[in-house]
Amino acid sequence: xxxxxxxxxxRSHIENDPDIECEAGIPLLGAEPLNQFVDAAPHAPQEDVxxxxxxxxxxxxxxxxxxxxxxxxxxxxxIRIDTQEIETIxxxxxxxxxxxxxxxxxxxxxxxAKAVEQLTSAAHAQDNGLAExxxxxxxSSDDLSRLTRAEKKHFDDFVKVLAAFx
Amino acid sequence: MVYVEFxxxxxxxxxxxxxxxxxxxxxxVLIGTAVSLSIEEELRGRIGLHSLxxxxxxxxxxxxxxxxxxxxxxxxxxxxxxxxxxxxxSGFLTxxx
Numbered sequence: 085x086x087x088x089x090x091x092x093x094x095r096s097h098i099e100n101d102p103d104i105e106c107e108a109g110i111p112l113l114g115a116e117p118l119n120q121f122v123d124a125a126p127h128a129p130q131e132d133v134x135x136x137x138x139x140x141x142x143x144x145x146x147x148x149x150x151x152x153x154x155x156x157x158x159x160x161x162x163i164r165i166d167t168q169e170i171e172t173i174x175x176x177x178x179x180x181x182x183x184x185x186x187x188x189x190x191x192x193x194x195x196x197a198k199a200v201e202q203l204t205s206a207a208h209a210q211d212n213g214l215a216e217x218x219x220x221x222x223x224s225s226d227d228l229s230r231l232t233r234a235e236k237k238h239f240d241d242f243v244k245v246l247a248a249f250x
Numbered sequence: 251m252v253y254v255e256f257x258x259x260x261x262x263x264x265x266x267x268x269x270x271x272x273x274x275x276x277x278x279v280l281i282g283t284a285v286s287l288s289i290e291e292e293l294r295g296r297i298g299l300h301s302l303x304x305x306x307x308x309x310x311x312x313x314x315x316x317x318x319x320x321x322x323x324x325x326x327x328x329x330x331x332x333x334x335x336x337x338x339x340s341g342f343l344t345x346x347x
Contacts, residue, residue, distance in 0.1 A: 088286040088295075093345045098275030101312045103265045106277030107302040108309075109256035109326075184290070 199249035295339035
């Protein structure tokens, strides 16, 4: 994301800003309120969480383009992101897209951004239903011709699972 | 607009807790980032937030946000709501000399 301020701007203001704790939203008296902003409990034993990661975002993007008959450039233009990022998502399954890209893709698909986020390699633990659906989806075809009827059904079923992700 | 749901000062940056805070200005950087996100999302830089009582002067005077009064009910009952409107963005992003 482009920042619309400069170091000079920061320096010029910070020197004159009062020493005030600029808190907003909720008072932070302990770490508990922070739990609502993270998916897992802070002290959950990570070793007990089974590693069940299926990175399928790149396949979702490819099939989305096949379904809607879009080139990378056209999809990028439609969701207002760089074509380069679409190319990178498709070429590098481990690539973690920018939050705005996840948001734009989710908006285009009509599903929550959190659901799309779960399909990237940055996701820590997947919801069981979503993980299972992701495995099924990952097993489907990934060529770039027009979607067959069966592939379209797989795609639509998977988008329904994403849409229900809460 | 971009709504800032939560913003807090780290303990090591709080003048009330440590004699020599590590950083000053982290809050301004975060507000500047929220404004940048708002601009990038074509929301014209507008942001809103509910200030905690001790920070109201910062948002009103240092950032230049409009004080739209206290929430009468809801999750932020009793907190003042501030907005940086489209007309205030250029002033906010102006470098002081």
